[in-house]
Amino acid sequence: MTTEVSTEPTRRDFLYIATGAVAAVGAAAVVWPLVSQMNPDASTIAAGAPIEVDLGPVAEGQEIKVFWRGKPIYIMHRSAQQIEEARTVSLSSLPDPQSDQDRTKEGHEQWLVVVGICTHLGCIPMARQGNYNGFFCPCHGSQYDSSGRIRQGPAPANLPVPPYQFVSASKIQIG
Amino acid sequence: MSGPSTYQPQHKALQWIEQRLPVMNFVHSSFVAYPTPRNLNYWWTFGAILAMMLAVQIITGVVLAMHYTPHADLAFDSIEAIVRDVNYGWMMRNIHAAGASMFFIAVYVHMFRGLYYGSYKEPRELLWILGVIIYLLMMATGFMGYVLPWGQMSFWGATVITNLFSAIPLVGDSIVTLLWGGYSVGNPTLNRFFSLHYLLPFVIVGVVVLHIWAMHVTGQNNPTGVEPKTEKDTVPFTPYATLKDLVGMSAFLLFFSWFIFYMPNYLGEADNYIPANPGVTPPHIVPEWYYLPFYAILRAIPNKLLGVVAMFGAILVLLFLPWLDSCKVRSSRYRPLAKRFFWAFVAVCLLLGWLGAKPAEGVYTVMSQVLTACYFAYFLVVLPVLSRKEKTLPLPNSIADDVLASSSSKGKSLASVAVIAALAGTLVVGASQDAKASAGGNVPPSLEWSFAGPFGTFDRAQLQRGYKVYKEVCSACHSMKYVHYRNLTEPGGPGFTVEQAKAFAAEAAPIKDGPNDSGEMFDRPRRLADPFPSPYPNEAAARFSNGGAAPPDLSVITKARSYERGFPQFLIDLVTQFQEQGPNYVAGVLRGYEDTPPEGFVLPDGAYYNKYYPGHAIKMPQMLMDGVVTYDDGTPNTADQLAKDVTAFLMWAAEPHMEARKRLGLQVMIFLALLTGLLYFTKRRVWANAH
Numbered sequence: 001m002t003t004e005v006s007t008e009p010t011r012r013d014f015l016y017i018a019t020g021a022v023a024a025v026g027a028a029a030v031v032w033p034l035v036s037q038m039n040p041d042a043s044t045i046a047a048g049a050p051i052e053v054d055l056g057p058v059a060e061g062q063e064i065k066v067f068w069r070g071k072p073i074y075i076m077h078r079s080a081q082q083i084e085e086a087r088t089v090s091l092s093s094l095p096d097p098q099s100d101q102d103r104t105k106e107g108h109e110q111w112l113v114v115v116g117i118c119t120h121l122g123c124i125p126m127a128r129q130g131n132y133n134g135f136f137c138p139c140h141g142s143q144y145d146s147s148g149r150i151r152q153g154p155a156p157a158n159l160p161v162p163p164y165q166f167v168s169a170s171k172i173q174i175g
Numbered sequence: 176m177s178g179p180s181t182y183q184p185q186h187k188a189l190q191w192i193e194q195r196l197p198v199m200n201f202v203h204s205s206f207v208a209y210p211t212p213r214n215l216n217y218w219w220t221f222g223a224i225l226a227m228m229l230a231v232q233i234i235t236g237v238v239l240a241m242h243y244t245p246h247a248d249l250a251f252d253s254i255e256a257i258v259r260d261v262n263y264g265w266m267m268r269n270i271h272a273a274g275a276s277m278f279f280i281a282v283y284v285h286m287f288r289g290l291y292y293g294s295y296k297e298p299r300e301l302l303w304i305l306g307v308i309i310y311l312l313m314m315a316t317g318f319m320g321y322v323l324p325w326g327q328m329s330f331w332g333a334t335v336i337t338n339l340f341s342a343i344p345l346v347g348d349s350i351v352t353l354l355w356g357g358y359s360v361g362n363p364t365l366n367r368f369f370s371l372h373y374l375l376p377f378v379i380v381g382v383v384v385l386h387i388w389a390m391h392v393t394g395q396n397n398p399t400g401v402e403p404k405t406e407k408d409t410v411p412f413t414p415y416a417t418l419k420d421l422v423g424m425s426a427f428l429l430f431f432s433w434f435i436f437y438m439p440n441y442l443g444e445a446d447n448y449i450p451a452n453p454g455v456t457p458p459h460i461v462p463e464w465y466y467l468p469f470y471a472i473l474r475a476i477p478n479k480l481l482g483v484v485a486m487f488g489a490i491l492v493l494l495f496l497p498w499l500d501s502c503k504v505r506s507s508r509y510r511p512l513a514k515r516f517f518w519a520f521v522a523v524c525l526l527l528g529w530l531g532a533k534p535a536e537g538v539y540t541v542m543s544q545v546l547t548a549c550y551f552a553y554f555l556v557v558l559p560v561l562s563r564k565e566k567t568l569p570l571p572n573s574i575a576d577d578v579l580a581s582s583s584s585k586g587k588s589l590a591s592v593a594v595i596a597a598l599a600g601t602l603v604v605g606a607s608q609d610a611k612a613s614a615g616g617n618v619p620p621s622l623e624w625s626f627a628g629p630f631g632t633f634d635r636a637q638l639q640r641g642y643k644v645y646k647e648v649c650s651a652c653h654s655m656k657y658v659h660y661r662n663l664t665e666p667g668g669p670g671f672t673v674e675q676a677k678a679f680a681a682e683a684a685p686i687k688d689g690p691n692d693s694g695e696m697f698d699r700p701r702r703l704a705d706p707f708p709s710p711y712p713n714e715a716a717a718r719f720s721n722g723g724a725a726p727p728d729l730s731v732i733t734k735a736r737s738y739e740r741g742f743p744q745f746l747i748d749l750v751t752q753f754q755e756q757g758p759n760y761v762a763g764v765l766r767g768y769e770d771t772p773p774e775g776f777v778l779p780d781g782a783y784y785n786k787y788y789p790g791h792a793i794k795m796p797q798m799l800m801d802g803v804v805t806y807d808d809g810t811p812n813t814a815d816q817l818a819k820d821v822t823a824f825l826m827w828a829a830e831p832h833m834e835a836r837k838r839l840g841l842q843v844m845i846f847l848a849l850l851t852g853l854l855y856f857t858k859r860r861v862w863a864n865a866h
Contacts, residue, residue, distance in 0.1 A: 016860075037242075037264060039262055
């Protein structure tokens with residue numbers, strides 16, 4: 001094998017760099033569909049359409065659990081006492097301050113709609129348990145109040161409120 | 176695998192690793208410093224291409240397995256869900272399906288290259304045998320993969336191939352039962368085939384490692400067949416062989432992309448878009464093209480056991496090749512007679528492949544028998560005799576000598592390839608003319624389609640009209656269960672607005688949902704996420720209401736119907752990207768009715784005569800007459816126009832991502848052409864130092 005000193009180093013370098021760059025672009029482009037295919041497919045997205053829930057059968061002091069996008073949604077018919085507890089607590093004492101008014105719909109204060117997934121590590125908290133008349137997570141002991149706000153335990157945030165609206169006095173649409 | 180490390184990394188941390196596990200030395204000695212003969216031609220890049228194809232198949236296979244459901248009732252549906260709903264699912268499936276064929280194309284080139292240049296001869300016998308084992312594993316893997324879509328060809332292919340084992344005396348039936356896991360091919364069969372289809376590629380990886388290891392011990396063969404003697408005869412693997420391999424791989428990807436993006440169904444069978452039906456065997460059952468030569472050998476022997484023995488023998492004889500051909504001269508370049516017989520053997524294999532796709536009757540059986548005899552004679556008579564009698568040409572002293580002298584002799588081998596190819600071509604053409612004459616002239620006319628060709632797109636207005644025809648006429652009897660109302664709004668489709676699609680869904684027959692709080696099922700209006708309604712609750716009801724013939728689901732009908740194009744038309748189709756047999760057939764049948772059947776044709780009760788329907792007696796009455804559907808856009812509503820519009824709509828329904836496929840295909844082809852060019856010039860620049 002002979003080694004020659006090239007007389008035109010710049011042209012050669014350009015060819016090598018161009019080839020390497022194009023190959024690198026190609027490799028990156030191949031990764032895109034391989035990652036993208038892991039996202040929810042079109043049927044899953046279409047199935048995540050809004051659902052309607054009839055609140056008529058849920059009496060005061062009861063709650064129901066419905067599923068939307070594979071997640072359990074608690075719909076709790078709160079008592080006057082629960083509403084009062086949720087509204088009198090001082091916001092500064094909460095780990096994740098948020099008022100009960102922000103978490104419910106005006107005129108429908110008795111209805112609490114929250115995603116029933118503990119913000120710690122995803123277990124489902126049990127309703128009407130714990131020290132705050134709200135939710136208690138059996139996995140690691142997080143306690144939520146009657147507005148679904150975190151009060152005690154390892155969970156960092158309140159139970160999220162899903163997007164929903166009242167389509168009539170006794171019917172909501174989630175999503 | 177390697178002795179004391181000779182490669183010393185600079186960095187301290189790398190040295191620490193290297194002293195404990197000399198992995199960098201292994202890579203350096205195997206893939207960088209490894210001396211490779213300097214005269215390797217592009218046929219040698221197929222080893223790297225095969226490694227690439229194995230990786231492509233494993234990666235896309237793992238992806239597909241994330242979305243596939245191995246269950247007899249759900250497999251077909253899940254594949255349709257992959258190509259319709261999963262992001263880039265259509266591409267993954269096309270890559271994997273066409274990839275199997277590409278893998279076999281590459282392996283056949285690789286094997287014929289080994290055969291031509293005598294790469295199986297001492298000391299590379301084990302290298303060759305490991306290769307034959309890989310080939311066998313590939314065949315098993317490819318077969319089981321073909322079963323997974325659970326279409327008609329999947330099911331009947333599985334039935335026929337597993338029944339091969341029943342030919343084994345005494346234990347045959349027990350082996351078949353073991354393969355099936357039941358009384359017949361069914362869900363347990365599908366489950367175990369899926370499991371094995373996932374396992375075997377990794378076994379192939381293991382044997383490939385041994386194959387490459389064996390090659391690194393003996394060194395590569397080369398076109399002269401003369402072993403490298405001095406350093407002048409070799410170049411380091413990197414950058415020389417690596418770059419040449421990359422050029423080959425990139426060019427191969429270009430060829431591969433043609434199938435992925437433009438001809439995805441060219442290498443498959445239309446019948447496999449019909450869900451598996453254990454009650455009906457397709458009239459013309461063929462395996463995938465890469466098994467055809469062996470299928471022809473199987474059918475050539477009119478005895479069950481002997482046919483199976485001959486078929487497996489045709490592959491197993493390759494294991495003994497190193498001893499059947501004992502000639503000391505490796506390369507056919509220096510064996511004038513062996514070279515001619517080699518090309519004759521290539522022609523025999525091609526012709527056997529062609530015969531494997533023909534019906535097993537008459538002249539085809541005789542030809543298959545003659546060619547089967549030729550196939551075995553090549554290995555058992557020609558090669559042993561030649562290796563004793565042939566007068567070989569003088570070998571060059573060394574590879575370096577040959578490289579210096581080679582510039583003059585380049586045209587010769589090309590010319591011989593051309594002659595043999597032309598010879599094989601005329602033989603096949605001649606034979607196929609007979610076949611065509613007997614097939615009869617009931618081929619539907621080729622219509623002009625806006626979606627044909629590399630830049631074809633759907634005509635939105637036509638799809639909207641076609642939907643109207645489907646809704647007002649076809650949907651009375653035919654379901655389209657894979658098409659959802661949401662699809663009507665998707666890009667590349669009929670272009671309905673979301674409001675229009677919602678209205679279509681709401682006015683369609685309601686869908687069963689539930690149970691509600693009181694545990695009862697209830698009807699609710701359809702939404703965008705729901706499929707088109709089925710006119711009958713189940714297949715038995717559909718059959719009962721239609722004189723015994725259930726109207727087929729129309730979701731993939733334009734991909735599930737086809738007709739023979741014959742040789743050489745099917746090769747021309749590959750270049751012109753003709754793949755509109757399905758739409759031509761559907762439009763043809765819709766307009767192919769004749770009031771009075773030709774003389775001598777006895778029409779069964781309740782059937783109608785149709786020129787293009789196989790057997791001509793169709794249970795569906797003529798539905799499309801002039802003016803049965805009113806168009807809103809002023810297009811004349813002649814029966815021809817209605818048929819064409821609804822067929823275009825059905826084509827879109829069968830492949831909703833066709834426009835995305837062709838668009839992405841163009842981008843990929845341009846990119847790969849650029850990359851191949853750049854790699855080629857880089858390779859030339861680098862190799863300039865070596866000459």
